[in-house]
Each structure stands twice: as C-alpha cells, then as structure tokens.
C-alpha cells in the first residue's frame with residue numbers, strides 16, 4: 626500500500642477525541658485530504674511532529690494524540706524519542722510511514738532501511754506494536770490501528786509503505802487558520 | 812539578583828504549567844527550584860528545537876509552557892521559530908542565558924554567539940528584554956503582554972548571576 630492509502634484506511638478509527646499531528650510535506654497533505662478535519666497540519670518544522678505530539682498529549686490527557694510522520698521526519702527528530710521514552714504520556718500514539726525516501730522533495734533515498742525500528746524502539750523503552758509491511762500484509766493494518774488507538778500507553782507503529790512521489794495540492798488553509806480551527810475544536 | 816522561587820511563582824500566577832529546554836549553568840538554581848515545584852513541570856528536552864515543538868504542542872492543547880535555554884541554542888532553534896512558532900503565530904516565552912559577554916571570555920565557545928545574540932534575535936524579528944535588577948516583574952509583564960498581543964515569540968536575556 627501507499628502512504629496515502631494507509632492514511633485513508635485510518636479514517637474509521639478517528640473520533641472527535643483523536644487529535645492528529647501530521648509531518649510536513651506529503652503526509653500532512655494526505656491527512657488533510659483523507660481524514661476528518663481540522664487537525665494539526667505541519668507546513669515546516671521537519672523533525673518536530675513527535676515533540677509537538679508530546680506537548681499536545683501532556684496538555685490534553687483525556688484525548689488520544691496521534692502523530693503521523695514520514696521516516697525522514699522521524700529520523701531527523703530521533704532524539705526527541707528519548708524524551709518521549711522517558712515521560713511516556715499514555716495517550717500518545719505514533720505511526721511512522723516509512724517509504725524509505727524523501728518523497729516530498731522528489732524521492733531521494735533516506736537511510737531508513739539501515740534501521741531496525743523494533744530494536745530502536747525497545748532501546749527507547751517504548752512500547753511498539755511491531756513493524757508492519759503494508760505491501761506484504763495489508764490486512765493486518767486495521768487490527769494494528771485498533772490496538773494502537775485503544776492502547777493505554779505510549780505506542781509506536783512502524784509501517785513500510787510503497788514509494789509514491791505523487792504530490793497532492795498544497796493545503797489551502799494558512800498556518801494561522803490551521804491553528805485557530807484546531808484550537809476551536811478542542 | 813532575582814530569586815528563582817519568585818520567578819517561578821510569578822510564572823505560575825501567569826498560568827504557566829509546563830517548562831522545557833536544555834540547561835545552562837546560569838539557570839542552575841532556577842532548574843533546582845523548578846525540580847521542586849509542584850505547580851510547574853519541567854520536561855528535559857534533548858535539543859532546543861525539540862523544546863519549541865513541545866511548547867507549541869502544549870499551546871495547541873490550550874496550555875502554557877515556557878522555555879529555558881542557553882543562547883547557543885538560538886542557533887539550533889532556527890527552523891522551529893520560522894516554520895512553526897512564528898509561522899503559526901504561537902505565543903512563546905523563552906528565557907535565554909546571555910553567555911559570551913566580557914566576564915565569559917575564558918569560555919571561547921560562547922564568545923561568537925555572545926557577540927551576535929541580539930543581532931540573531933533582531934534578524935528573527937523576535938522582541939527581547941535584558942532582565943536584570945529590581946524591575947524584573949515589570950519587564951516580564953511587558954514581555955508577556957507583547958507575547959499575547961502579537962501572538963509572538965518573546966525572549967528574556969539573562970546575564971550571569973542575575974537569577975539566584
């Protein structure tokens with residue numbers, strides 16, 4: 626499956642009490658197009674979606690915070706996972722959409738394929754659902770989403786997705802509008 | 812000189828419930844006091860841009876977080892300012908140690924940043940105040956008012972020995 630198909634299939638698991646933070650570039654455009662609005666759509670701050678999710682999870686402990694991040698963003702912000710591993714807000718969930726490329730900037734390879742994500746997450750002391758290969762076993766996705774979003778502890782789901790460098794249209798909302806709409810819904 | 816506990820009480824009265832950052836020795840006492848605080852939690856970030864991310868997420872969740880960083884962190888933090896905090900117009904209070912001034916000349920690693928600290932803040936378009944002496948409450952009042960009015964990042968520069 627492609628990243629956008631994975632994101633679209635998340636839809637039925639998203640309630641009014643789910644707050645989504647999506648990483649810059651394609652991932653946030655896909656979240657904007659395929660998931661209930663409004664959410665936190667990042668235009669920049671590459672590497673920071675997990676930190677923003679941590680802050681949001683601490684401020685809104687009654688809500689589920691779901692961070693959807695590309696592999697490039699995740700690797701850039703890797704050290705923030707140590708902070709998350711230390712504080713572990715139970716309502717913070719992270720999905721890594723690993724296409725092993727910087728799709729947004731034209732599909733240049735990332736070094737993601739070097740990483741053993743499960744060992745990495747274990748090293749951080751973070752609960753993980755496992756690594757899913759959406760290409761080989763798409764049917765397991767829905768079960769994984771259910772577990773992730775009902776889990777009572779910080780949980781990460783790493784998903785290998787197909788390369789897809791098709792760019793969606795830019796998000797039409799101005800950043801300030803994104804903030805205002807999101808904060809009005811809480 | 813300003814007592815750490817007085818600053819924390821002031822911040823708590825102004826609805827700050829969280830703080831984050833990367834330590835500077837100028838904030839040693841403040842961080843010890845923060846550790847004891849029942850009103851304000853401190854999250855030990857690994858980088859200053861991460862700390863901006865945490866504070867912005869916390870604000871989007873309708874609560875207030877301030878940052879405590881060294882001025883060297885102003886160099887690490889750039890994109891978090893320009894493409895997150897400033898872009899989304901998120902109010903953010905940051906205490907920045909002002910290292911690299913004259914008494915710090917034995918720490919060459921701080922001298923260059925010390926020389927450009929105010930120029931860097933000016934370049935980002937971030938208003939700043941050098942907080943020292945008796946009128947610190949007035950300075951913080953002014954900074955917070957500006958932060959809220961403009962929904963902007965504001966920095967408080969803190970020289971050596973100012974906060975005890």
Ligand SMILES: Cc1ncc(C[n+]2csc(CCOP(=O)(O)OP(=O)(O)O)c2C)c(N)n1
Pocket residue numbers: 648649650651652669670671694695696697698699724726727728729730735890
């Ligand atoms: C600090 C910084 N460096 C580079 C970029 C350019 N850039 C925008 S999106 C992107 C790729 C992000 O990769 P990933 O998170 O894997 O998402 P994908 O594009 O693969 O969906 C890059 C490098 C940027 N926005 N910010």
Ligand SMILES: [Mg+2]
Pocket residue numbers: 695696697722723724725726727728735
């Ligand atoms: Mg990618």
